[in-house]
Amino acid sequence: MIDLKNLKKSYDGRAVVDGLTLHIKTGHVFGFLGQNGAGKTTTIKMIVGLSAPEEGEIKIGGRSASDVSSREKIGFMPEAPYFYERLTGLEFMKFCADLFGRGHSGLGRLEEILRQVGLYDAKDRAIGNYSKGMKQRLGFAQALVNNPEYIFLDEPLDGLDPIGRKEIKEIIKSLKRGGKTVFFNSHILYDTEELCDEIGIIHHGRLLYAGPVKEFCAGRPLETRFVEEVEKAEKIVHETAQI
Amino acid sequence: MRNIIVIAKNTFRETIRDRILYGILGFAALYILLDLFMARLALGDLVMIKSFGLAGIYLFGLMITIFLGASILYKEIERRTLYFVLSKPVSRRQVILGKFAGLFTAVIFTTALMAVIYLAVIFYEGGGFDYLGLLAIFMQVVEMGLFIALLIFFSSFAAPMTSTVCAVLVLFSGHLLDSVLKNSKLIGGLTYRLIKAAYYVLPNLEKFNIRNIVVHRVAIMPASVLWAVAYAVFYSVLLLFFASVIFKKREL
Numbered sequence: 001m002i003d004l005k006n007l008k009k010s011y012d013g014r015a016v017v018d019g020l021t022l023h024i025k026t027g028h029v030f031g032f033l034g035q036n037g038a039g040k041t042t043t044i045k046m047i048v049g050l051s052a053p054e055e056g057e058i059k060i061g062g063r064s065a066s067d068v069s070s071r072e073k074i075g076f077m078p079e080a081p082y083f084y085e086r087l088t089g090l091e092f093m094k095f096c097a098d099l100f101g102r103g104h105s106g107l108g109r110l111e112e113i114l115r116q117v118g119l120y121d122a123k124d125r126a127i128g129n130y131s132k133g134m135k136q137r138l139g140f141a142q143a144l145v146n147n148p149e150y151i152f153l154d155e156p157l158d159g160l161d162p163i164g165r166k167e168i169k170e171i172i173k174s175l176k177r178g179g180k181t182v183f184f185n186s187h188i189l190y191d192t193e194e195l196c197d198e199i200g201i202i203h204h205g206r207l208l209y210a211g212p213v214k215e216f217c218a219g220r221p222l223e224t225r226f227v228e229e230v231e232k233a234e235k236i237v238h239e240t241a242q243i
Numbered sequence: 244m245r246n247i248i249v250i251a252k253n254t255f256r257e258t259i260r261d262r263i264l265y266g267i268l269g270f271a272a273l274y275i276l277l278d279l280f281m282a283r284l285a286l287g288d289l290v291m292i293k294s295f296g297l298a299g300i301y302l303f304g305l306m307i308t309i310f311l312g313a314s315i316l317y318k319e320i321e322r323r324t325l326y327f328v329l330s331k332p333v334s335r336r337q338v339i340l341g342k343f344a345g346l347f348t349a350v351i352f353t354t355a356l357m358a359v360i361y362l363a364v365i366f367y368e369g370g371g372f373d374y375l376g377l378l379a380i381f382m383q384v385v386e387m388g389l390f391i392a393l394l395i396f397f398s399s400f401a402a403p404m405t406s407t408v409c410a411v412l413v414l415f416s417g418h419l420l421d422s423v424l425k426n427s428k429l430i431g432g433l434t435y436r437l438i439k440a441a442y443y444v445l446p447n448l449e450k451f452n453i454r455n456i457v458v459h460r461v462a463i464m465p466a467s468v469l470w471a472v473a474y475a476v477f478y479s480v481l482l483l484f485f486a487s488v489i490f491k492k493r494e495l
Contacts, residue, residue, distance in 0.1 A: 011494075048330040050495050068332050076330035082322035084253065086260040098249040099331040142327060152330075 001026055002047070002150060002183060007056035009042055009205075016042045018205035020056070024198070026149075029172065029182045031196035031213070033189065033226060039205040040185040041079060044154050047183070048076040060150055072100065075148035079155045079185070081139035085128035089119055089138055092127060097145040110145060117141045118167055132159045140168055151175060153184035157191055169195060193222040201226065203233045246333045250341025251348060258311050258349040267310060268353060271303035275360045282368045289370045293458040296361045297376060301383050301454070304354050308387050309411070311349060312394035314403035315342055320495060329495070336487040343395055343483055350387050354380060379457040382468070385475045386451035390414060392479035392486075393446075399486040399493070416441070417448030446478050 002024040009017040017039040024030045034040045045051040047058055049065055058065035061073060083092060093110040114120045117137040122130065130138065136159045143151055156172075157165050165188075172195055175182055186192050192199065193213060199222075200210040208229055209216055217225050258264065278296045285291035316339075319325045328338060358380045365373045393413055397406030420442050427438040450471040456463055 045495070050326060050329055068334055071330060071332045074330065076326070078323055078326040078330075081327070082324050083327075084257050084324060086257050087253075091256070095249065095253045096327060096331065098252075099246055099328065099333055101245055146331075 001059075001061065002030075002181065003057070003059040004043070004047070005057045005059075007043065007046060007053045007058065009039075009046060009051065009053050015205050017046070017053075017202075020202070020205070020207055022200055022207065022210055024181060024183060026061075026181050027176070027179050028197040029176050029195050030184070031192040031199040032183065032185045032202065033187070033192060033199055034185075034202040035230065036187075038202045040202060041154055043202070044076075044152050044183070044185055048074055048152055072146065073149040075143035075146060075151040077139045077143040077151075077153045077156055080158065081135060083127040083130075083135060083138065085126065087127055088124050089114060089127060089130070089141075090123040092138065093123075093142060093145060096142040100146040106145075113141045113144050116171060118164070133161055133164050136160055137164065137168070140171070149180060151180055151182045153182065155186055156184055157186060157188050165191065189221075189223040189226055193217065201229060203230055204237065206233075208233050246337045247341045247344060250328065250333070250338060251344035254315075254342050254345025255348045255352075258346065259352065261311075263310065264307065264353070267303060267307055268356060271299065271307075271357050272360055274299040274303065275357060275364060278361075278364045279367070282364075287368065289365070289368065290458050292368055293365065293370070293373065293376055294454065296364060297379050297383075297454045297458065300354065300357045300361060300380055303357060304350065304383055304387055305390070305414075307353050308346075308350050308390055308394070309407055312346055312391050312398075312410075313407040314398065315346060315395060316398040316490070317403050317406070320493075323495075325495060335491045339395060339399070339483055339487045339490055343391060343479075346391050346395075347388050350391065351384055354384050354387070375457040375460065375463070378463070378468070379454045382451045382453050382471065385472055386448055389446055389448070389451075389475045389479050389482075392482040396482040396486040396489075399489040413445055414448060417446045418452065420445060420447050421449045447474075450474060 002022070004020055004022040007017050007020040008015065020039070020043060032040050032043065042051065046053045047060070047065055049068070049071055052066065060070050063070040084095075087095065090110065093114065094107070097106060097110060111120060111123065114123050117140055119134060119137050119141060122134060127135065127138065136156070140153070140156055143153065156168055160168060169191060172182055172184075196213045198211060199213045199216060201208040213222065216222070275296050278292050278299075281295050282292050325338065329335065358377065361376065361380070362373055365371075365376060390410065393410045394406060397409045401409065424438055424442050427435045453463060453468075
């Protein structure tokens with residue numbers, strides 16, 4: 001279970017996340033949607049411990065996110081990841097695994113993950129020579145080195161070609177089948193609809209909707225419903241400002 | 244401790260794969276080998292040859308340290324590579340200590356390469372195995388450790404250029420403090436008090452400069468060497484502690 005209670009975060013006096021409360025059930029795939037600047041990345045950064053909330057509480061599997069040890073069970077892939085370019089793909093995976101204290105003993109497993117994401121043949125090449133899509137796959141691969149129970153992905157399908165997207169989606173589905181909880185930010189709504197059990201929609205730091213994706217869509221495409229919901233919220237904000 | 248070692252190993256590996264580093268090392272090797280030419284000019288005067296070689300190791304060691312350390316934290320924050328590290332069970336203090344250890348190891352490695360060339364040159368010129376020269380190089384390495392801690396401290400809150408300028412200014416002042424304090428004592432008053440305050444706050448880096456003593460074969464007190472090492476350790480620990488405190492509060 002991932003529990004976010006009344007999270008607040010602001011930058012330069014502007015609220016980026018404002019009173020966010022979410023409950024994500026174990027074993028679910030949760031899509032966190034919103035426009036650019038809506039507060040998705042800030043939320044995910046607070047969950048994985050990169051940023052501290054000003055107010056509120058985050059619990060992952062019953063443990064506070066501020067507790068460093070809670071990250072033992074977490075896998076995180078940042079948006080548009082940058083790497084240590086002079087390392088090879090496999091060296092980077094070893095480095096990430098070593099931070100969990102399970103590096104070289106699980107070399108076979110690291111190679112297996114690289115095989116899953118389609119990077120096995122490039123494992124001994126310097127990351128600096130990887131294409132954007134390959135870096136995206138490596139970012140995804142390193143999030144799995146510790147066999148995490150909770151996986152947080154920030155725009156995991158961004159920059160991937162259709163085949164790459166299909167492969168990553170397959171892995172997300174297999175993670176779900178394995179009982180993992182997956183939380184991801186995305187603006188590719190078609191894929192979100194296909195992958196998610198539940199979604200959350202954030203707009204100007206406030207939660208507009210959280211619940212089953214099918215209930216939200218009610219037989220219509222997610223993109224249409226998303227645009228409607230955001231425009232409705234925008235209209236309310238505009239009218240309130242005029243009053 | 245495990246995470247500090249893992250980060251240090253990674254930092255070291257990344258650092259020594261930098262091609263520019265080998266460019267600087269190439270120039271350093273060339274400079275130290277020029278000592279052979281200096282030996283002809285100095286008619287085999289070992290004092291001159293040793294001074295030239297040790298100064299080269301210091302200058303190039305400094306250049307390498309600045310080159311490697313200037314953006315050590317900033318680059319990781321800007322490129323967001325730290326996201327990979329800090330989303331794992333790793334504290335920010337461990338990142339600071341790991342970066343320091345990795346960079347210091349890289350500086351020791353590069354200095355060792357220069358020292359080998361220096362010792363070979365001195366041996367070739369009939370100076371035998373220069374034990375004392377090695378001690379002077381060791382003290383330079385200790386100073387570089389403190390300088391790395393300074394760079395990391397400044398880069399925990401400032402951009403690379405600012406942190407480099409600040410660290411170099413402190414380095415420069417650190418070597419002048421002794422003589423400036425002595426001279427200001429003659430002036431007295433507020434100037435003296437201010438310089439005395441700076442003397443206690445800024446690191447006194449002349450403690451690590453034993454090059455002149457070594458080349459002129461003046462006796463070195465072991466206690467002064469040990470005291471200087473302890474001083475460097477204390478000062479570096481203090482700087483890294485403050486860097487950790489600042490870095491912990493920094494928004495990524």
